[in-house]
Amino acid sequence: MALGSEFDIIRRYFAPLSEAAPGAYGLGNDAAVWRPADGCEAVITTDCMVAGVHFLPDDPPATVAAKLLAVNLSDLAAMGAKPAVYTIATAWPKDMDENWIAAFASGLAQAQAAAGVTLVGGDTVSTPGPMVLTLTAIGEVRSRMALPRGGAKVGDDVYVSGTIGDAALGLRVLRGELTPSDKTVGGYLIGRYRLPTARSTLGAGLAGLATAAIDVSDGLVQDLGHIARESGVNIVIDRDDIPLSVALKSALDGNQTLWDSVFAGGDDYELAFSAPPKAKDAILELANSSGTKATRIGIVGEASSGGPEVRVFDADRQIVPVGRQGYRHF
């Protein structure tokens, strides 16, 4: 199917996604109107994905849409914000198949319904290069309750949601670098890479409970490093307390070097956060009611004399070398 005009594409595929927001004017105005609830502030984030860099060109369009939304909602969750509305800017290649766009919009519709958010605006342009997708998500948080990165205190506990490392292993399976003996394992890991789940309910509930939070997008150690540096503290992790999926454990059994994906793999979009010990019961209850596991993996300590850092220990209290601390997209 040939690509229709910009107006046709918007009217046909994207305008229906704006119906729940009167302030979106059916995408037929210069801009959208929206306001945070009384007593709340707006929280704003923007993430950009490029075909061949942040997703694979043959990834299913519906999962590309869902991931684009999820990575933004994950940033809002890390601020303690409840997501509300979003805009999307799409730069499509000129030879774009309209079926791809239809499937993308359909995936976006499903993802926004699951997340309880509404499209309110955007832009559609064409590019001679690969597809570039940019999404800006806006949420709300009670005034002055947004979770900072710099609020971790010595003595706080450190938690993560869900399980860590799956997405990075899923990418390695997709790239053919890893072939799990069990197909279910590979499928699970790929699913975690392609379809991360923003921890929105957990994140919104953490406003007022957690002292600092971040989402794990660049790798656990690197992202905790941001909290450590911004807070001027050390973060000390017990390796064996890091929550791992059954699939990842089974892959680890055959190849201990895969620990690298746990420490430095990105794209999990789980939340990592600190909270005082007295908040423990409330956090576990919140996690339970959010349907998201939260696991205590370490504590906040005084910064090292050389400056704040993240340290990982094994069961014998030996420091674990965590390899590269940065994560590069493929």
Next chain:
Amino acid sequence: MALGSEFDIIRRYFAPLSEAAPGAYGLGNDAAVWRPADGCEAVITTDCMVAGVHFLPDDPPATVAAKLLAVNLSDLAAMGAKPAVYTIATAWPKDMDENWIAAFASGLAQAQAAAGVTLVGGDTVSTPGPMVLTLTAIGEVRSRMALPRGGAKVGDDVYVSGTIGDAALGLRVLRGELTPSDKTVGGYLIGRYRLPTARSTLGAGLAGLATAAIDVSDGLVQDLGHIARESGVNIVIDRDDIPLSVALKSALDGNQTLWDSVFAGGDDYELAFSAPPKAKDAILELANSSGTKATRIGIVGEASSGGPEVRVFDADRQIVPVGRQGYRHF
């Protein structure tokens, strides 16, 4: 200069642009916090520009930055909103020269200072294709006062700000399709193409005065057509009342086919709006105090039996054929 890491680029060039907004956390958080003033709603718009499509690869980086901001602020102005904060997502080619980025950020700093807005977030990625720049601007408008496209009433006057057609002619000069005998004329027109001015003060003042508004980005007739259709009315324009720059008039003298650029040329980023006759004095006073000319160019009438449309008349009350009603970027 080789391109530094994403973190370096953000810290060096973009973080300084966020200093005026404490809720931006120096771009060192997952998202930014901002709230509209009491009694106001947020107004949100997103525009995307692709190198080679929306700007020329050899355009000066500072003017690319200023234009990217201006086209978004123009959308806010068309809603009657005062601009406040923005995010920017940049997809840079891998061989990007860091000097280009430095000049781009410097132009953005100058443009945001002139507009009174602050960078609060964004994303920096690399792309194997041409540069793609996406900006989301957020402003505020008194609750329920945002200017719609569908509010024009029969009997309203129709106005435009500034002068019309300059940017489209400027692009033709840049592309070598038009060579004005006077170099000053060419320079002026190119400047209007490269550096549009968002009519922010005029736009914010129109909230409560105008009944409908739009910014002229796709061409005067097409954009007024949006107001006509959304409002269910005709818009009747006197060609000879359309405000033209001295430069454009001098080009028209030699080539009457250039009227096409007045009717259908885009990229002017002037405001077109309707208002009741009783608002005339207030509008002219507002325009005067905003330092922006506003010119009455026509009236709103009953929709034609075939549906709402835009009609242009000459001094002899003859209908002027307005050629293609759409404007395509090059």
